[in-house]
Amino acid sequence: xxxxxxxxxxxxxxxxxxxxxxxxxxxxxxxxxxxxxxxxxxxxxxxxxxxxxxxxxxxxxxxxxxxxxxxxxxxxxxxxxxxxxxxxxxxxxxxxxxxxxxxxxxxxxxx
Amino acid sequence: xxxxxxxxxxxxxxxxxxxxxxxxxxxxxxxxxxxxxxxxxxxxxxxxxxxxxxxxxxxxxxxxxxxxxxxxxxxxxxxxxxxxxxxxxxxxxxxxxxxxxxxxxxxxxxxx
Numbered sequence: 001x002x003x004x005x006x007x008x009x010x011x012x013x014x015x016x017x018x019x020x021x022x023x024x025x026x027x028x029x030x031x032x033x034x035x036x037x038x039x040x041x042x043x044x045x046x047x048x049x050x051x052x053x054x055x056x057x058x059x060x061x062x063x064x065x066x067x068x069x070x071x072x073x074x075x076x077x078x079x080x081x082x083x084x085x086x087x088x089x090x091x092x093x094x095x096x097x098x099x100x101x102x103x104x105x106x107x108x109x110x111x
Numbered sequence: 112x113x114x115x116x117x118x119x120x121x122x123x124x125x126x127x128x129x130x131x132x133x134x135x136x137x138x139x140x141x142x143x144x145x146x147x148x149x150x151x152x153x154x155x156x157x158x159x160x161x162x163x164x165x166x167x168x169x170x171x172x173x174x175x176x177x178x179x180x181x182x183x184x185x186x187x188x189x190x191x192x193x194x195x196x197x198x199x200x201x202x203x204x205x206x207x208x209x210x211x212x213x214x215x216x217x218x219x220x221x222x223x
Contacts, residue, residue, distance in 0.1 A: 042117075042215040042216055043200070045211070048210055059112075090154050099160065100145070100157070
């Protein structure tokens with residue numbers, strides 16, 4: 001039982017490049033979400049999904065796209081990376097209760 | 112929307128002493144308050160949580176208290192140990208809300 005997994009662990013992009021951050025969970029949780037963590041800012045919600053085929057925006061959605069075709073996977077896409085997207089990205093899941101479980105994170109640098 | 116303030120930003124205590132981290136929230140409809148511990152290079156790990164119908168919850172050396180009237184909640188760690196050194200985040204969520212609103216974190220340093 002791996003819980004929440006994220007790939008890659010580290011990534012460097014040039015401005016304007018695109019990439020997809022992967023998130024997978026094996027807990028059969030319906031709710032999945034993406035947060036970004038910046039120094040001194042805590043974690044801020046980017047996008048979330050309450051089940052396959054359903055996604056919605058969080059606090060800081062601009063520059064990011066998501067889709068949810070399966071219960072297990074919730075990828076986060078950067079279509080045209082900008083230096084302001086340099087951050088650590090965390091995927092999280094939640095079951096029927098409020099408890100959220102976070103993945104190990106992806107550290108992204110955009111130059 | 113919800114706003115969570117967390118204090119202090121850095122807390123240094125002697126090993127064996129107690130540590131207290133405090134958070135305030137703005138939305139009286141918030142009803143769930145978790146605390147996360149984040150070690151360097153890792154994701155946040157849920158260590159304890161409390162719901163709005165409970166005033167206090169304990170789990171071994173850690174406890175959380177909630178004052179709904181004042182809209183604040185606190186994390187208490189007793190008999191601190193070196194492995195308690197980490198960044199701690201509080202958060203709040205209202206029933207039906209999109210996701211957690213986090214405080215900005217407290218860097219807890221345990222001095223040997």
